[in-house]
Amino acid sequence: MTATRKSEPDAGGTPSLDAPELFINRELSLLEFNERVLAQARDTRVPLLERLKFLCISSTNLDEFFEVRVAGLKQKAELVNTPTEADNRAPREVLREIGVRAHELVDKQYATLNDELIPALEAEGIRFLRRSEWNPRQRQWLAEYFEEELLPVISPLGLDPAHPFPRILNKSLNFIVALDGTDAFGRKIDYAVVQAPRALPRVIQLPAEATGSGPHDFVFLSSIIHEHVVDLFPSMGTKGCFQFRVTRNSDLFVDEEEVDDLLRAVEGELPSRRYGDCVRLEVAHNCPQSLCDYLMDRFLLTHEDLYQVDGPVNVNRLMALLETIDRPDLKYPAFSPRLPSELGPSGDLFAEIRAGDVLLHHPFDSFLPVIDFVRRAAADSRVLAIKQTLYRTGPDSAVVDALVEAAKAGKEVTVVVELRARFDEADNIELANRLQAAGAHVVYGVVGYKTHAKMTLIVRREADGLHNYIHLGTGNYHPKTARLYTDYGLFSCDQTLANDVHEMFLQLTSLGKVSGLERIIDAPFRLHSAILEKIEGEAAHARAGRGARIIAKMNSLVETRVIRALYAASQAGVEIDLIVRGICCLRPGVAGVSDNIRVRSIVGRFLEHTRVFHFGNDDAPEVYLASADWMDRNFFRRVETCFPVTAAPLYDRVMRELALYLADDSQAWMLASDGRYHAVEPAGDAPGLSVQKRLMEGPG
Structure with a gap:
């Protein structure tokens, strides 16, 4: 140690x-x-x-x-x-x-x-029926299910020298079976492995008309296999059947300096994710120690890696029930995102953006204008070119559909697809191939750097010449997650800002060095030093007796030099509020170091995903939105954007919404100096403020 x-x-x-x-x-x-x-x-x-x-x-x-x-x-x-x-x-x-x-x-x-x-x-009335609770009709129906659905596709494997322990897929459902007796050839077999068919659901709904069940009676697939495991080993007795699941290293390794084609390299590495080194073993809580030891030996794991669980080893498969069970009374009330009034009057999206910058806060504001932005550009004869980055967008994306139509219509479509977005690699390879087939120019970013920036550029010919329209965001162009994650998106035709976006796309495609950006602060080049400068600037204001303030909202705070700069700013007297959803390596409330720093986390209906940075800057306060967290990878190993909100109404809105996050006493957690979090409670008998519920009612 x-x-x-x-x-x-x-x-x-x-x-x-x-x-x-x-x-x-x-x-x-x-x-x-x-x-x-x-x-x-x-x-x-x-x-x-x-x-x-x-x-x-x-x-x-x-x-x-x-x-x-x-x-x-x-x-x-x-x-x-x-x-x-x-x-x-x-x-x-x-x-x-x-x-x-x-x-x-x-x-x-x-x-x-x-x-x-x-x-x-x-x-x-929603029941998970154990085997001991099955009535005769249910038992008969489940026996038929086993015969018709399971038995034709299941492959029980008795273990002997000719049948070695099988390769177990990452996170798949399996059973270790202890056997008693001899097989058909007169040999004694001690163990067998049964792998649950991947194509079958892990939770089966019983039909009321066939079994006399209630409308929401379910049985785990594991229970059916347990009940009928004896049928898989005729002439041999079973002394026990226990579910298990192994978790494997799933990080892809691609030596980017040694490959000629990044797409083919990533595509070739994907199958290895299923069989990486084992890191965790989950088994049924009643599995005998001898069987646990046997499995640990097979997977080269120790007792520290063993998790014995009282229930299904794959709890996450219960997520499917949310779509199966039609009980609105047991779910969040239906919510329809609003369409911002700025995008309504004329029906001409480009005219509305020309009239002034538009800020969207998803999911409270609809994501449809973002999709419409690309769709209209695809159909608009005056649009010459569309450029967009795609990090995560989903397999069935309306954004990609619009880009495909634009390419087919003969427009210049350039898409920077990040193939290495973790666990979305396969989807991104598929959409990259689809875009290329439609005639789009597809590039995969920069070797050694993930393209994490969220930006779209549309070049349109108008009466007075070419104009650039842009969208910059804190989150992905993913319609599904836009309903579940909070993110900001900014529409603008400010030509200085749009020129910065143009320069960044040139760099991503040509790999040449861009001229100095005027509004956007980009990673991996300037973002880290700029954040340090702004934090240190607040410390200088505090030391000079001027008001000094930092409010920063992000997903993770890890980078060491930024944390040290925040500590130094706190020592100088800067009031600092950090709203960090996930990882926070900064320790608040340490005497003489972080007395002036408060860290809160908001966990609620929507996943908090916005990155917002406010610096008091004496009499010239600033607000930035960003695609980047304050982590080493975002500062140094990713292409990121951090952009200012300068229009007064939009700046005021962001500041009001930050104030709501700081006032939340319903879904907020405060980080203590010991590294643990404590739920914030409303004062007295007050009902409490939930920032997410408040923003569902209207903008801040």
Whole structure:
């Protein structure tokens, strides 16, 4: 175990800003975020089926945490096991702490499912029937389901030298079966593996007309396999059947300096994700230790990597029930995003943008104008060119449809597709091929840098010459997530701003060095130094006795030099409010260091995704929107945009909405100096303010 290094305080007793104890470990902070998501599943103010959804999200988040973060730590631990983060913890030390925290989190997940959600759902007539609860009609129907749907596609595998332990797909549902007796050839077989067919649902709804069930009676696929596992091994007895699931390293590795065709390289690496190194084993809670040991040995895992769970090993598959169960009373009330009044009167989107910048805050404002922006450009004979970046957009995208139509219509369409958007690689390869087939120019960004910027440029011929229209956003061009994530989008025809966008597209396609951008602050070139300068500028104002203020909203705060700059600004007297949804490595409330820093996280119906940075700047306050968080990868390994909101009405709106986020006492969590979060409670008998509910009613 590597001891955590502590830095000596300065002569005044203030800790050095390099002190490891001033930095929260990023992996443990991410687990804390998942605790806040799980808290939504336990919150009785949240509609019941939405609580189930939050449980599934917490499960999916934990899967990705192991697939990427834990997998990476394990690789580091095997190579050198030396500290690489500001908190100065060695990878093995962090892995041990993750093991403790993650086991606690998993126990809470299953307690939430078994003790809270299942009983509450049953009270609403939504039942998960155990085998002991099946009536004769249900049992008969499920037997027929097994014979007709499962048996033709299932392949039980008895294990012997000719039938070695099979390759187990990442996160697939499997069963280890202990056998008793001899096989058809007179040999003794101890174990078998049954892999659940991937094509079948993991939760089966029982038909009321066939089984006499209620309208919402369900059976887990695992229960059906358990019930009929004896039928898979005729003449042999079964001593036990236990579900298990293994999680594997799913981070793709592509040596970008050694490949000639990035698309083919990424495409070729995708199958390896299914069979990466194992990092976690989940088994049924009643699985005997001998079988657990057998599985751990097969997957080269230890007891620290073993999670014994009381319920389905793939909880996230319960998400499918939200579409299956038609119970609006158990879901969030229907919400229709509003169409901003600025885009309504003339029906001419380009004329409305010419009249002044337009700011959208999704999902409170509709995403349709963004889709319409590209659609109208595709159909407009005066539009000559469309350029757009695509990071995540989904397999069936109206935005891509419009780009395809524009290319087919003979317009110059250039699309920068980021092939390495994690877990969306396959979708992005498919849409890249589709765009190329339509005649669009498709590039894959810059080798070594992910293109994470969200920008669209439309070149239109008008009576007085060519004009550029742009859209810049904090989130992806993804219609589905635009209904679930909060993001800002800015329409503008400001030619200075539009020229910056034009220059950035030139750089992404030609790879040449751009001339100095005037309004946009871009990564990986200037964003990090600009943020440091602005933070240090606020510190200078404070030292000079002028008002100094920073409000920053983002998804993650990790980068060490920025954190140190915020500490120094706090020491200088700058009032700092940080709204950080997920990872926060800054430790607030440390005497003499971060007394003036407050960190809050908002977790609610919508995933907070906006990046907004406000600097008081004495008498010239500034607001920026960005595609980037304050993380190393965003500053140094991605192409990002950070752009100002200068129109007075739009600036005022953003500031009012930031004030609402800071006033939220219904869905807010405050970070304490010990790295833990505590829910904010309304004062007295007040009903409390939920910023998301307030913004659903109208702009800030």
